[in-house]
Amino acid sequence: MKAEIIAVGTELLLGQILNTNAQYLSRELAAMGIDVYFQTVVGDNMGRLQHAIELASERADILLLTGGIGPTQDDLTKDALAAVLGRELHIDAAAMEQVEEFFVSRGRDMTENNRRQALVIEGCTPLPNETGLAVGVAIAQDGKFYIVLPGPPKEMKPMFDRQAKPWLQQHALTDEMPIYSRMLKFAGIGESLLEDKLLDLIQAQSDPTIAPYAKEGEVSVRLSTKAASEAEAEKKLEAMEAKIQERLPGHIYANTDMPIEQKIVEIMSERGLTLSAAESCTGGLLMESITAIPGSSAMFLGGFVCYSNEMKEKLLRVPRSLLEGEQAPGAVSREVAEALADQVRTITGSDFGLSVTGVAGPGDSEGKPAGLVYVGLAERGKDTEVFELRLGGNRESVRVRSVKTLLYRLWLRLISK
Structure with missing residues (x-):
């Protein structure tokens, strides 16, 4: 399946913050066997946001939207998606109770605009926010799957991992075999040299897939495979790891994600x-x-x-x-x-x-x-x-x-x- 990520927020377009949400979601979706072909950034504008959703719906099966679900009038993501889908917005009782309890517990008066954080789209599955107030949304329509997540990474990541990912596996990936992954961690070698050593394996990859990642001073390779059982997956992953280990002795320090x-x-x-x-x-x-x-x-x-x-x-x-x-x-x-x-x-x-x-x-x-x-x-x-x-x-x-x-x-x- 194909996915598109739409990051919402004028501050992203102005370069005031980095779009780390798209990086995280792309990595997680790849591990699930979902291809991300496009990433879009759009400002807090109703018309442009609706257009971005409509365009993404034409070229992707799964749309993930991050940001724009807070309490202010320029938080328009749910409004725009509801308009595109032709559905109404309403207050989710459980989410509203969470918002109210937050203000009561801190002895603060709740302003009316905070009710917006409890808005959901008619017919959706609400995604509880365990680290913030704005409830997320998951909804399927016309063979497409839509996920709305908060903008702050500390809220977005746990919501995706604990709420959205299981929903996608249940609703969008029902015919897919499970994805199994193994992260190989490298030291003492740069990204370019590592890719050169593995280039033929990367170019010929089919199953398992090989995805290199790099950050400052550290290089990783994620191996992923689809299999009917964990035992079958382990056999394929171990065979590929052995090939890579043979080419790069003295550089793989772990086959789990650790520094x-x-x-x-x-x-x-x-x-x-x-x-x-x-x-x-x-x-x-x-x-x-x-x-x-x-x-x-x-x-x-x-x-x-x-x-x-x-x-x-x-x-x-x-x-x-x-x-x-x-x-x-x-x-x-x-x-x-x-x-x-x-x-x-x-x-x-x-x-x-x-x-x-x-x-x-x-x-x-x-x-x-x-x-x-x-x-x-x-x-x-x-x-x-x-x-x-x-x-x-x-x-x-x-x-x-x-x-x-x-x-x-x-x-x-x-x-x-």
């Missing part, structure tokens, strides 16, 4: 290993990524953000001769990355010590270019390794990629044991 730091926390916790870190240009991003994982307290002892030379010397005992002077390699150097990793491991008594020092940008520092980063990996009883990185992108990209690269190097060390 590499979660995999590291799992491995180190299981083995009773501990970790510490010393960060300069990343300013604590490495430690934040580790400690954001539940259970990291079992393996992460602590660390230092030593941004200035003074703190590198005072807190981590990095010799001044490495940091300053005509013959000094400087703070951004192999020597300092090695000293930081060694010292943080020794001071904390951890099994592994990580370090990052570099120039995040946007300009040069100490006569060294933006994007030049050194990451260190120290392990009890072994020689410390330092890796030189030359990274592109803006300041945040350099920081994220530095962290992900260092975590990849640690993962490689852990799986080699």
Whole structure:
């Protein structure tokens, strides 16, 4: 089946907010075996919104509309869809009760326009909003399926996942076999190289399907298949995963959707290993990524953000001769990355010590270019390794990629044991 996503809101057209809803919905629909051929963005205008719905109805089986269902007069999505379908709007009793309870519980007076958030279309299935007030809508007419969702992602995502997705599976996908998916997570490889290595598989794909995804410092591949049973699906997914693993050894760290730091926390916790870190240009991003994982307290002892030379010397005992002077390699150097990793491991008594020092940008520092980063990996009883990185992108990209690269190097060390 084909779907079209219509994101409603003048703020989207003005570039005031990003259309992350379309990204999320496209990914989720693909996993369900539903093709998205068009994404439309339309402002808060009744005529243009009706036209967008009519046009989408001509070329798609499923229409998903996000945004424009709040309390104000420019929230017109339900009004426009009702007009196109020739149906009336009315207040849903359960949704209205939720709206009223919200204001009572906070001791606030409810203005009349808040009743609009409880509006539904005649003959629809209301979609309860578990994280907000505006009720969603699901309705089928003339072989087409319409879903109306809130604009705020924190409301839209749970409504789609818990309410709209089951409705679609029950009403629109009744003749379809279930879709089974597996997410392969990669580290230490970029999107372009990964696609090049898998290009023939991607071009020849039929079942399972192969869909690469990329975000800053991370690449994933979703494998999806239709099958009559989970056992049949697992057999097909495992065969494709084995082909990909054969082509990219040392890069797949998980076959479930998790960041590499979660995999590291799992491995180190299981083995009773501990970790510490010393960060300069990343300013604590490495430690934040580790400690954001539940259970990291079992393996992460602590660390230092030593941004200035003074703190590198005072807190981590990095010799001044490495940091300053005509013959000094400087703070951004192999020597300092090695000293930081060694010292943080020794001071904390951890099994592994990580370090990052570099120039995040946007300009040069100490006569060294933006994007030049050194990451260190120290392990009890072994020689410390330092890796030189030359990274592109803006300041945040350099920081994220530095962290992900260092975590990849640690993962490689852990799986080699």
